[in-house]
Amino acid sequence: MFELARRIKSLPPYLFADIDRRKAEAEARGVDVIDLGVGDPVEPTPKHVIERLCEAAHDPANHRYPSYTGSMDFREAVARWYKRKAEVKLDPKTQVLTLIGAKEGLAHLPWAFVNPGDLVLVPDPGYPVYRNATVMAEGVPFSVPLLEERGFLPDLSTIPERVARQAKLFFLTFPSNPTRAVATEGFFAEVVEFARTYGLIVVQDAAYSEITYDGFVHPSFLKVPGALDVGIEVHSLSKTYNMTGWRIGWAAGNEEILEGLGKVKTNVDSGAFQAVQFAGIAALDGPQEPVERQKAIYQERRDIVVEGLGDMGLRVFPPKAGCYVWCRVPEGYTSEGFVGKLIEEAGVVTTPGVGFGEHGEGYFRISLTVPTGRLREAVERMKGLKF
Numbered sequence: 001m002f003e004l005a006r007r008i009k010s011l012p013p014y015l016f017a018d019i020d021r022r023k024a025e026a027e028a029r030g031v032d033v034i035d036l037g038v039g040d041p042v043e044p045t046p047k048h049v050i051e052r053l054c055e056a057a058h059d060p061a062n063h064r065y066p067s068y069t070g071s072m073d074f075r076e077a078v079a080r081w082y083k084r085k086a087e088v089k090l091d092p093k094t095q096v097l098t099l100i101g102a103k104e105g106l107a108h109l110p111w112a113f114v115n116p117g118d119l120v121l122v123p124d125p126g127y128p129v130y131r132n133a134t135v136m137a138e139g140v141p142f143s144v145p146l147l148e149e150r151g152f153l154p155d156l157s158t159i160p161e162r163v164a165r166q167a168k169l170f171f172l173t174f175p176s177n178p179t180r181a182v183a184t185e186g187f188f189a190e191v192v193e194f195a196r197t198y199g200l201i202v203v204q205d206a207a208y209s210e211i212t213y214d215g216f217v218h219p220s221f222l223k224v225p226g227a228l229d230v231g232i233e234v235h236s237l238s239k240t241y242n243m244t245g246w247r248i249g250w251a252a253g254n255e256e257i258l259e260g261l262g263k264v265k266t267n268v269d270s271g272a273f274q275a276v277q278f279a280g281i282a283a284l285d286g287p288q289e290p291v292e293r294q295k296a297i298y299q300e301r302r303d304i305v306v307e308g309l310g311d312m313g314l315r316v317f318p319p320k321a322g323c324y325v326w327c328r329v330p331e332g333y334t335s336e337g338f339v340g341k342l343i344e345e346a347g348v349v350t351t352p353g354v355g356f357g358e359h360g361e362g363y364f365r366i367s368l369t370v371p372t373g374r375l376r377e378a379v380e381r382m383k384g385l386k387f
Ligand SMILES: Cc1ncc(COP(=O)(O)O)c(C=O)c1O
Pocket: 039, 100, 101, 102, 103, 104, 127, 173, 177, 205, 207, 235, 236, 237, 238, 244, 248, 249
C-alpha cells in the first residue's frame, strides 16, 4: 500500500536471506547450528569500562542531550590515543568527532559529500555499508576489486581516470573485512597521492586495526604525510573492547570533512550517550591487558581454523589482523553453494564471499567471535565433509 522511496528500492537485495532461511530450517530440524557468520565478540566488555558506565549513568548531568560532535573529554581521549599509538597530533576540537559507532559515521558520510549521480569508490569485496550508504544518497558505487593476486590490495592504476575524476569518496578498510588484508604505509602514501591528483576524499575504516596477531602493528592512515589534507580515519571501540552493543566510535582527520559529517549529524542524531563516552574514555585511557587477552584468544582460534581448513585441503588466508579468516571454496562450488553445503551437512554457518561484492565470489568468511570450544567443534564437523 505504501510505496518505498526509490533510494530504498534501489538497494541491492539482501544476499544473506537464503543463508538465514537455511539456518532456520536446520534449526527447525533440531540441528545444533554453530554460527560463524557475524563478527560480534562473545566475551564481555572489560569490567572497569562497565563500572565507569554505571558511575556515569548515575550522574544527572549525563542524562541530558549530548553534543552531536561528542564530549570534549572523549575527543581529547581519542587525540591522546593517536599520540600514543601513532605519534599523530590531532586537535580534538576540529579533528575528532564522536560517532554512535563507526557504522553511523560511514553511513552518513555520503549524505555530506555525494550528489545524485556522483561516483563513490568502494572496495569489492567490502563491508556492505559503503555501497548501500552511497545508494541511499543517490550516488553510484564503483567497485574497486580486491584480488587475491594483489594480496587483496586495490590496484589504483586500474581505476579509470574518468572514474577517479568523477568520484567524491574513496572507502578503504584496513585491516580488511572480509579479506583480512592489511595495509602498509607505502600503500597509504599511494592513496594520498591518488586522492590529491583527483580531489577525492579518503575514508579509511580502521575498525579492526587493534586486533592484531604475532606482534603485528597496523599503520594509521593519519600518520602518512598529507593524509590529513585528504581524508579521515573512522574507528570503533566495538571490536577492540568488546563493545559492539554500546555504539561508540569516532572519525578523525581532516576538519572540513568532519565538519560536513557533523552537519549531517546535527540533523539526524543528537550524539552518543555521555555516560557511554565516559566509559569509552576508560577503555582508551585505562589498562590495555583485556585487549591483549582478547587478542590471544583470537590468535588461538585463528590457528585452529587455519590449521583445520588447511587439513581439509582448502586455500586459506591466515590473518595478521582482524577477527575473520578468509578462505577459498573448493573447486566446482560457488561461495553460496559451499556455504549452503556447510549448513546442510555440518550445521555450520559461514558467510559467502559474494555477499561482500561480486569479487568475493569463490571465497567464504569465518568469524572468530565464537567460543573456542564451539569453533573447534565446527572445524571438526567441517573436516568430516566430502567435496
Ligand atoms: C569494516 C567494518 N566497519 C565498521 C563496522 C561497524 O562498527 P561499529 O560497531 O563501530 O558500528 C563493522 C562491523 O562489523 C565492520 O566490519
